[in-house]
Amino acid sequence: MKTHLKLSTLVATMLMVATTQLMAAEPMLSTGGYATQLQKLEMMKMLDADGNHMVTIAESDAYYNSIFDALNKDQDDSLDTKEWAGTTKQTKLDLATGGYTRELRSMKMMKMMDTDADHLVTREEFLNHHRAIFNKMDTSTDKQLDAQEWVAKVFGGH
Numbered sequence: 001m002k003t004h005l006k007l008s009t010l011v012a013t014m015l016m017v018a019t020t021q022l023m024a025a026e027p028m029l030s031t032g033g034y035a036t037q038l039q040k041l042e043m044m045k046m047l048d049a050d051g052n053h054m055v056t057i058a059e060s061d062a063y064y065n066s067i068f069d070a071l072n073k074d075q076d077d078s079l080d081t082k083e084w085a086g087t088t089k090q091t092k093l094d095l096a097t098g099g100y101t102r103e104l105r106s107m108k109m110m111k112m113m114d115t116d117a118d119h120l121v122t123r124e125e126f127l128n129h130h131r132a133i134f135n136k137m138d139t140s141t142d143k144q145l146d147a148q149e150w151v152a153k154v155f156g157g158h
C-alpha cells in the first residue's frame with residue numbers, strides 16, 4: 001500500500017516536471033486580442049518605416065524602441081505598472097492604433113514580457129519579447145516579414 005502511494009506520487013511529480021518543461025519550451029507570446037490587433041495591416045505599415053512592404057528585424061526593433069520611449073514617462077530603463085497601463089485620458093499611443101495600444105497595455109501582456117517577474121519591464125525584456133514575436137511570425141526565417149507572414153495565424157493565444 002505504502003509503495004503504491006509512493007509510486008503514484010512519483011508519477012504525479014514526473015508529470016508535473018514534464019508539463020513545466022513543456023510550458024518552458026513554448027512560452028506564451030501573445031494574448032488572442034494582442035495578436036489580432038498587431039496583425040492588422042495598418043499596424044504593419046507603422047512598423048515598415050521605409051514603406052517597401054516588408055518589415056525587417058531592424059525596423060521592428062526601432063519601432064519597439066520608440067514604443068518603449070513613449071510608455072516610459074520617467075525615462076529610466078524600465079516600465080512600471082503605471083507607465084504600462086497609462087492614465088485613462090492618455091491611453092492611445094500616437095505610434096500605434098487604438099486597438100493595438102489597448103491590447104499592449106493589458107497586464108497580461110506586461111506579465112508575459114516581465115520574464116524575471118520583478119513587476120518592471122526593462123527595455124531589454126521589451127525588445128526581446130518583440131523579437132520572439134517577430135521570429136514566430138517569420139516562418140521563412142529570412143529576418144523580414146511580408147504581408148502574408150504578417151497576417152498568418154501563428155499564435156495560440158487566448
Ligand SMILES: [Ca+2]
Nearest residue numbers: 048052054055
Ligand atoms: Ca521595410
Ligand SMILES: [Ca+2]
Nearest residue numbers: 072076078079
Ligand atoms: Ca520607467
Ligand SMILES: [Ca+2]
Nearest residue numbers: 114116118120
Ligand atoms: Ca522584469
